[in-house]
Amino acid sequence: MVAIGIGTVAAQSAPAPAPSSAPTPAAPAPQAPAVEIYDARIVASYPHDPKAFTQGLLWHEGTLYESTGREGQSDVRQTDLQTGKVIRRQPIPADQFGEGLALLRGTLFSLTWKDGAIHRWRLKDLAPLKSHTGYPYEGWGLTTLGDALVASDGSSNLRVLDPKTLAVRRTIPVTYSGKPLTMLNELETVDGLIFANVWMTGFVVGIDPATGAVRRVIDLRDLPKPTSAERDAVLNGIAWDAKARRLFVTGKLWDRLYEIELIKRQEPEPVR
Numbered sequence: 001m002v003a004i005g006i007g008t009v010a011a012q013s014a015p016a017p018a019p020s021s022a023p024t025p026a027a028p029a030p031q032a033p034a035v036e037i038y039d040a041r042i043v044a045s046y047p048h049d050p051k052a053f054t055q056g057l058l059w060h061e062g063t064l065y066e067s068t069g070r071e072g073q074s075d076v077r078q079t080d081l082q083t084g085k086v087i088r089r090q091p092i093p094a095d096q097f098g099e100g101l102a103l104l105r106g107t108l109f110s111l112t113w114k115d116g117a118i119h120r121w122r123l124k125d126l127a128p129l130k131s132h133t134g135y136p137y138e139g140w141g142l143t144t145l146g147d148a149l150v151a152s153d154g155s156s157n158l159r160v161l162d163p164k165t166l167a168v169r170r171t172i173p174v175t176y177s178g179k180p181l182t183m184l185n186e187l188e189t190v191d192g193l194i195f196a197n198v199w200m201t202g203f204v205v206g207i208d209p210a211t212g213a214v215r216r217v218i219d220l221r222d223l224p225k226p227t228s229a230e231r232d233a234v235l236n237g238i239a240w241d242a243k244a245r246r247l248f249v250t251g252k253l254w255d256r257l258y259e260i261e262l263i264k265r266q267e268p269e270p271v272r
């Protein structure tokens with residue numbers, strides 16, 4: 001069993017062998033797809049703004065882009081990896097709570113939590129572009145999948161959004177071992193899987209976008225604790241440098257950002 005913090009969810013395990021006296025079933029029962037468990041090794045550690053309430057994180061051509069939350073403090077920013085310094089930033093309207101961030105064809109998209117607004121920003125200078133209003137769901141995490149956006153809302157559903165109209169093309173019901181997995185937060189598409197922070201836990205899951213099944217669980221509970229003692233200072237923020245195949249993670253109010261290497265656990269034994 002691997003507990004992902006929202007109740008205890010059964011991890012994959014080999015089916016128990018049938019007793020020899022049992023009749024051989026005519027056909028094998030359908031199996032949930034195997035889940036691979038990964039641990040992480042820190043490859044490099046970088047400074048991260050400890051005031052950044054990180055809601056979205058991505059990598060593009062040599063720098064990080066990040067969106068932050070909380071009313072009156074929310075912004076979209078470009079930051080330098082080595083120093084953690086903000087290169088440029090644009091505030092999100094002060095009455096809104098910023099959420100996830102994604103980049104598609106030179107435009108950054110950022111969600112808001114309960115404000116129904118999805119903002120667009122020009123990549124090269126973060127100039128605000130046309131905002132969309134009336135988005136009917138909570139905004140949590142955001143990433144891209146092919147030519148579309150994918151948004152989470154804290155439930156077990158991911159929504160694939162048309163980037164022009166922001167209409168829902170389809171919904172991906174996310175399951176772990178056959179059961180809905182809720183609290184999906186920051187997102188990042190990595191090698192065809194949608195990685196998601198599971199809110200208030202030290203886990204990232206890798207989701208098959210075709211079926212919604214969790215195929216990977218990444219156990220990040222051993223990352224160093226942030227200096228912030230706030231309850232909300234949780235793991236949240238995944239960025240993938242596809243060219244150099246570097247994976248970055250950080251958290252809300254974390255003073256560090258880590259490049260990590262994933263190491264497959266040979267025996268997916270119980271972790272809790």
Ligand SMILES: [Ca+2]
Nearest residue numbers: 057187188238
């Ligand atoms: Ca991300």
